[in-house]
Amino acid sequence: MAAGEFRLRVCHAKSGRARFLSHLEVMRALERSSRRAALPYAVTKGFNPHMKAAFGPALPVGTAGEREYFDIWLTQPVPAAEALERLRRSTPGELGIREVRYVHEREPSLTAASTMARYEVAVGGEGVTAEGIAEALVTVIGEGRLEVERKGKTKVFDLARSLPEEVRVGSTGPPVIVEVTTRMGQEGSLRPDALLEEALSRAAVDGAVVSVTRTDILIEEEGVVRRPL
Amino acid sequence: MNSDLYQRVEALLPRVERPVRYINSEWGARHASDGGHRTVLLYPDTYEVGQANQALAILYDRLNSIEGLAAERAYVPWVDMAAEMRAAGVPLFSLESCSAVADFDILGITLPYELTYTNILEALDLAGIPLDATGRAEEHPIVLGGGPCAYNPEPVARFFDVILIGEGEDAVVQIATAHRDAKRSGLSRSEFLDNLAGMPGVYVPTLYRPAPGGGVEPSGSAPPVVMKRVLTDIGVHRPPLCPVVPYMDVVHDRFAVEVLRGCTRGCRFCQAGMVYRPVRERSADDIVRDVMEGLRCTGYDEVSLTSLSTTDHSQLEEVLRRLTGRLEGSGITVSLPSLRVDAFSVSMARLVSGGRKSGLTFAPEAGTQRLRDVINKNVTEEDLIETVSRAFSAGWRRVKLYFMIGLPTETDEDILGIGGLVYRVQQAAREAVPASDRGSVRIGVSVSTFVPKAHTPFQWEGQIPTEEIVRRQEVLRSAMPRKGIDLSWHDAEVSFLEGVVARGGREVSAAIEDAWRAGARFDAWTERFGLAPWRQAFAEAGLDPAAIASRSYRRDERLPWAHISSGVSERYLWLERERALSGTTTVDCSFDGCTGCDACGTLSVDVLLGGEARGRR
Numbered sequence: 001m002a003a004g005e006f007r008l009r010v011c012h013a014k015s016g017r018a019r020f021l022s023h024l025e026v027m028r029a030l031e032r033s034s035r036r037a038a039l040p041y042a043v044t045k046g047f048n049p050h051m052k053a054a055f056g057p058a059l060p061v062g063t064a065g066e067r068e069y070f071d072i073w074l075t076q077p078v079p080a081a082e083a084l085e086r087l088r089r090s091t092p093g094e095l096g097i098r099e100v101r102y103v104h105e106r107e108p109s110l111t112a113a114s115t116m117a118r119y120e121v122a123v124g125g126e127g128v129t130a131e132g133i134a135e136a137l138v139t140v141i142g143e144g145r146l147e148v149e150r151k152g153k154t155k156v157f158d159l160a161r162s163l164p165e166e167v168r169v170g171s172t173g174p175p176v177i178v179e180v181t182t183r184m185g186q187e188g189s190l191r192p193d194a195l196l197e198e199a200l201s202r203a204a205v206d207g208a209v210v211s212v213t214r215t216d217i218l219i220e221e222e223g224v225v226r227r228p229l
Numbered sequence: 230m231n232s233d234l235y236q237r238v239e240a241l242l243p244r245v246e247r248p249v250r251y252i253n254s255e256w257g258a259r260h261a262s263d264g265g266h267r268t269v270l271l272y273p274d275t276y277e278v279g280q281a282n283q284a285l286a287i288l289y290d291r292l293n294s295i296e297g298l299a300a301e302r303a304y305v306p307w308v309d310m311a312a313e314m315r316a317a318g319v320p321l322f323s324l325e326s327c328s329a330v331a332d333f334d335i336l337g338i339t340l341p342y343e344l345t346y347t348n349i350l351e352a353l354d355l356a357g358i359p360l361d362a363t364g365r366a367e368e369h370p371i372v373l374g375g376g377p378c379a380y381n382p383e384p385v386a387r388f389f390d391v392i393l394i395g396e397g398e399d400a401v402v403q404i405a406t407a408h409r410d411a412k413r414s415g416l417s418r419s420e421f422l423d424n425l426a427g428m429p430g431v432y433v434p435t436l437y438r439p440a441p442g443g444g445v446e447p448s449g450s451a452p453p454v455v456m457k458r459v460l461t462d463i464g465v466h467r468p469p470l471c472p473v474v475p476y477m478d479v480v481h482d483r484f485a486v487e488v489l490r491g492c493t494r495g496c497r498f499c500q501a502g503m504v505y506r507p508v509r510e511r512s513a514d515d516i517v518r519d520v521m522e523g524l525r526c527t528g529y530d531e532v533s534l535t536s537l538s539t540t541d542h543s544q545l546e547e548v549l550r551r552l553t554g555r556l557e558g559s560g561i562t563v564s565l566p567s568l569r570v571d572a573f574s575v576s577m578a579r580l581v582s583g584g585r586k587s588g589l590t591f592a593p594e595a596g597t598q599r600l601r602d603v604i605n606k607n608v609t610e611e612d613l614i615e616t617v618s619r620a621f622s623a624g625w626r627r628v629k630l631y632f633m634i635g636l637p638t639e640t641d642e643d644i645l646g647i648g649g650l651v652y653r654v655q656q657a658a659r660e661a662v663p664a665s666d667r668g669s670v671r672i673g674v675s676v677s678t679f680v681p682k683a684h685t686p687f688q689w690e691g692q693i694p695t696e697e698i699v700r701r702q703e704v705l706r707s708a709m710p711r712k713g714i715d716l717s718w719h720d721a722e723v724s725f726l727e728g729v730v731a732r733g734g735r736e737v738s739a740a741i742e743d744a745w746r747a748g749a750r751f752d753a754w755t756e757r758f759g760l761a762p763w764r765q766a767f768a769e770a771g772l773d774p775a776a777i778a779s780r781s782y783r784r785d786e787r788l789p790w791a792h793i794s795s796g797v798s799e800r801y802l803w804l805e806r807e808r809a810l811s812g813t814t815t816v817d818c819s820f821d822g823c824t825g826c827d828a829c830g831t832l833s834v835d836v837l838l839g840g841e842a843r844g845r846r
């Protein structure tokens with residue numbers, strides 16, 4: 001950080017129709033929101049000066065998010081409440097701004113620090129029951145490893161590592177709501193829909209993942225798990 | 230009535246490419262309340278191609294600013310989505326309210342380019358609207374066309390109830406208002422259309438029939454010649470200051486202010502330069518005010534000062550100095566879409582480009598001075614070399630040059646001339662940069678094939694045949710320097726089809742329909758283009774496409790577009806043709822006095838520079 005810059009962390013949603021946006025589209029939209037909010041944003045130096053901002057881990061097209069994050073550097077400290085209000089007014093409702101707070105420059109970057117994410121996966125379909133899904137998940141997780149094919153490449157996940165918390169299956173439905181916490185990072189991030197799709201195919205039931213929502217992004221620090229804000 | 234189709238649309242989205250095309254809810258989208266008169270404006274291509282179209286953005290803004298009128302947007306779904314929609318029985322929908330396009334009062338379709346015509350039929354079919362204007366019933370929307378290709382409307386005339394010729398910001402509001410009033414007073418569709426045919430700029434194709442000598446003529450009291458609509462001062466309407474800001478990465482994804490309309494440099498191949506006369510500039514004060522307000526409202530990090538020839542604006546330097554001053558330190562950039570070949574343009578580009586040295590673009594168009602004089606492209610080789618040297622000494626490393634082949638009177642010598650010119654540009658560029666940097670010098674060369682367009686001095690000329698296009702492209706390739714040149718050219722078959730559709734008359738509409746039925750759509754997309762459905766369609770319609778594209782007309786023959794006028798007289802166009810053939814150039818009337826094209830007198834308008842009338846001299 002250059003001296004005299006203030007790092008504002010913003011928590012926002014990616015909901016409703018906006019879940020069909022790509023990460024790049026969300027980034028661009030929020031940068032435009034920040035300019036519309038007339039925040040005194042810092043500009044990078046160099047050949048192609050642009051707004052100084054950094055975004056959290058990407059969400060795929062189709063996946064919603066309840067608490068997503070980005071950092072923006074300001075050249076003047078606008079009171080957080082005012083920045084929140086201005087951002088809210090200049091952001092489409094489906095990317096609703098939830099919270100802002102200044103964070104220390106020593107705070108690690110969002111992408112580096114975020115190592116876990118919680119999801120809610122809705123599974124629908126004729127034959128889908130909570131018990132059926134729970135059973136199938138026990139089988140899949142019991143095997144300890146999951147092969148996922150994406151874009152012609154196979155990736156193997158160690159489930160003991162990739163699933164740091166117990167998977168919880170809701171009692172109502174369909175759609176049955178499944179809560180999954182996965183680890184993300186350099187070694188790859190397990191997509192919760194991949195886990196559920198595997199479970200569905202094991203259980204041989206006629207069902208499908210109907211929606212995926214990332215409800216939280218988490219930072220692990222010396223054994224403590226916390227939100228970025 | 231719950232007309233919202235979104236639930237049904239959403240169910241299809243996980244299965245299609247780029248669902249962001251169909252979700253609406255962008256910043257700046259207007260959601261009119263129910264009850265008023267509703268127009269849906271359709272761009273006949275995908276969302277990302279059409280979203281930034283400035284003409285539609287202007288009409289959207291105008292209609293939504295008027296009490297009791299409302300406008301929404303629609304685009305053509307990509308082939309995957311169209312298949313899903315047909316399978317699920319979901320009709321073509323508007324974005325804002327996600328209602329069926331067929332439920333609107335007016336369906337406005339812009340005509341940007343000939344190779345989008347099959348998409349118009351795809352859109353009508355998906356909407357459940359009969360393709361033929363004569364097949365439509367009272368409940369169907371009025372299908373209204375307009376835009377650049379309206380200057381030769383016949384190939385698509387059958388599919389439209391109304392085609393507007395010329396500038397739409399006032400005319401479209403008048404048409405929508407007239408339609409609302411007609412509905413209120415219980416007029417039938419045909420009564421409304423009969424009345425509308427008297428409005429300036431309005432062409433109602435069903436009121437015209439083929440004329441014995443070619444072209445069409447009114448069958449009743451409709452005007453024999455429809456004169457284009459034109460604004461005397463574009464400053465009376467501010468540009469859209471809070472346009473829709475897309476989520477998707479669209480073509481021309483930036484805020485835009487139209488700084489001038491028209492161009493009177495007089496290039497003889499250029500339809501836009503003839504049909505958008507005269508030149509009318511927005512004043513420097515208005516431009517600066519509107520740029521700043523639009524940037525605040527949209528949050529864009531780039532603004533483009535658009536027009537056919539922005540470096541011709543008489544106050545450009547002032548505008549750029551004021552804008553760069555105001556935008557200092559904001560990371561927001563100003564861009565100029567095209568540059569004139571001169572030192573002034575390079576210094577203007579330097580003013581706005583800051584550190585970013587993306588490429589510069591110039592259009593010498595032809596390879597020899599003789600041919601440049603024929604087409605009235607008033608650029609000399611010295612100008613070009615000098616301009617390129619200046620740009621490369623100022624830090625640029627890339628330049629793109631646009632040329633055309635197939636121009637009237639062209640010989641192989643002219644084509645070889647392109648190669649020679651490119652070589653000398655390359656040498657000049659290399660000499661202008663430090664030796665260590667020579668490797669990074671890139672010269673892009675883009676070569677299109679000339680299509681003789683309606684309402685230009687070359688409208689009487691035929692297009693060269695496809696085999697000849699291919700041969701000349703071969704000559705060109707052999708003439709190009711071997712290294713450091715990125716050469717690209719337009720597919721000969723695409724240019725041929727453009728020629729057929731741009732030069733044809735009403736008979737071509739049958740082939741467009743057949744081609745669409747045979748599966749042609751998104752013809753402007755390289756990966757989708759194929760001549761096969763078109764060949765089949767021409768055969769079924771009993772047409773020889775080569776004869777249509779390459780047909781030359783005599784002065785006394787009636788042209789297929791003779792019932793449409795841009796205000797520039799046929800007399801003047803013919804005179805310009807004769808001057809072309811004798812290699813005589815014509816000056817720019819905005820700066821050097823009226824050259825007598827008749828547009829100003831016929832249309833009762835005047836050249837407006839910096840917001841002030843210059844007066845015809």
Ligand code: SF4
Nearest residue numbers: 818823824825826829
């Ligand atoms: S009438 Fe004269 S001044 Fe007007 S556009 Fe034509 S040439 Fe230019």
